[in-house]
Amino acid sequence: MTTEMKDSTQPLFTFGIIADIQYADIDDGFNFKHTRKRYYRNSIRLLRNALERWNTENVKPLFILQLGDIIDGFNKRYNMSDQSLNTVMKEFDSSPAEVHHVWGNHEFYNFSRDTLLRSVLNSSVDFDSGGGLPSTGDIYAYHFSPAPGYRFILLDAYDVSLLGREESSVQYHQAITLLKAHNKNEDLNHPPARGLTRKYFRSLLFCEPRTMEALTGLEKRFVKFNGGFSQDQLDWLEGVLSSADHKLERVTIVSHLPIHPSSTDPICLAWNYDELLTIIQGHKSVVCFMAGHDHDGGFHIDHSGVHHLTLEGVIETPPDSDAFGTVSVYEDRMVLKGYGRTFDRLLMYPC
Numbered sequence: 168m169t170t171e172m173k174d175s176t177q178p179l180f181t182f183g184i185i186a187d188i189q190y191a192d193i194d195d196g197f198n199f200k201h202t203r204k205r206y207y208r209n210s211i212r213l214l215r216n217a218l219e220r221w222n223t224e225n226v227k228p229l230f231i232l233q234l235g236d237i238i239d240g241f242n243k244r245y246n247m248s249d250q251s252l253n254t255v256m257k258e259f260d261s262s263p264a265e266v267h268h269v270w271g272n273h274e275f276y277n278f279s280r281d282t283l284l285r286s287v288l289n290s291s292v293d294f295d296s297g298g299g300l301p302s303t304g305d306i307y308a309y310h311f312s313p314a315p316g317y318r319f320i321l322l323d324a325y326d327v328s329l330l331g332r333e334e335s336s337v338q339y340h341q342a343i344t345l346l347k348a349h350n351k352n353e354d355l356n357h358p359p360a361r362g363l364t365r366k367y368f369r370s371l372l373f374c375e376p377r378t379m380e381a382l383t384g385l386e387k388r389f390v391k392f393n394g395g396f397s398q399d400q401l402d403w404l405e406g407v408l409s410s411a412d413h414k415l416e417r418v419t420i421v422s423h424l425p426i427h428p429s430s431t432d433p434i435c436l437a438w439n440y441d442e443l444l445t446i447i448q449g450h451k452s453v454v455c456f457m458a459g460h461d462h463d464g465g466f467h468i469d470h471s472g473v474h475h476l477t478l479e480g481v482i483e484t485p486p487d488s489d490a491f492g493t494v495s496v497y498e499d500r501m502v503l504k505g506y507g508r509t510f511d512r513l514l515m516y517p518c
């Protein structure tokens with residue numbers, strides 16, 4: 168190989184990914200169902216491990232994607248929200264690259280939407296690449312292009328939600344109407360009836376979509392700790408993706424909530440995941456969708472060849488392990504190098 172020829176093993180660029188740090192200066196605990204241990208103090212040590220790794224990689228990441236739930240909701244109860252956010256952001260000071268922050272439910276347990284928009288967690292302020300924001304001012308979504316031919320889009324999965332929205336807002340009204348139509352429980356964090364198993368569902372392939380959703384447990388997503396994407400945001404996304412198609416870009420979309428039922432426990436899905444899927448499957452530029460929220464992680468390649476990666480959560484990762492990754496971007500693929508609980512994955516672009 169001559170020196171002029173491009174070395175195909177050398178990535179065009181790399182980036183880091185990490186999800187659900189949920190830091191709090193409190194003793195270890197458990198998730199709601201008491202099935203998973205949560206290591207609240209140690210999560211900052213695992214973030215440190217990730218940053219140390221990214222700082223010592225041969226090819227330093229160009230940016231880091233922090234996929235939401237950076238501090239835990241318990242901070243609010245102990246009046247430690249600002250203090251804990253400062254602690255985590257101090258760790259990020261040693262980041263070798265710019266950090267893009269996604270917002271999850273725990274951001275809204277700690278802060279109002281207005282506060283978040285004015286906070287260090289609003290990375291759109293630094294990285295909006297010109298006209299990148301939806302026209303409605305308080306949707307936290309933007310896109311950026313770290314290298315020619317590549318675009319990343321951050322979505323606001325709590326745009327229509329009971330979390331972070333004023334009760335008088337249109338979005339709150341839409342959220343409560345939708346939730347109550349699907350969830351009859353007094354406590355809206357408690358999911359609606361489970362539905363039947365997937366095995367039984369296979370024999371019922373031809374039933375109505377709504378019945379199918381109930382039977383497969385997809386209705387479980389209608390809980391207060393999830394949210395959805397407004398029509399304004401979907402219209403904006405359509406526009407960004409049409410432009411990316413036109414420019415023959417490779418697009419990766421990120422949100423706190425996963426949008427493919429096969430990439431997560433359905434209790435973690437965005438409410439209108441189906442509308443998102445329809446949009447991204449209609450745009451050939453999209454190669455990958457990354458999310459957090461389901462701490463067990465998940466992965467699926469949909470019928471359009473789009474990769475749906477749900478990253479394992481730091482908060483439920485034992486102190487002797489890790490949960491983060493470095494993604495190397497090539498002309499025909501992305502390669503995820505996972506650490507600890509996070510798997511290595513080859514993400515070939517759809518043809």
Ligand SMILES: Nc1ncnc2c1ncn2[C@@H]1O[C@H](COP(=O)(O)OP(=O)(O)O)[C@@H](O)[C@H]1O
Nearest residue numbers: 198199200236272273354356357358392460462
């Ligand atoms: N089955 C349930 N019934 C009632 N509340 C629940 C249920 N599952 C979760 N919650 C509540 O919803 C919120 C989010 O749940 P949690 O498991 O802590 O989510 P996360 O993974 O985002 O931390 C918490 O306040 C939790 O207590």
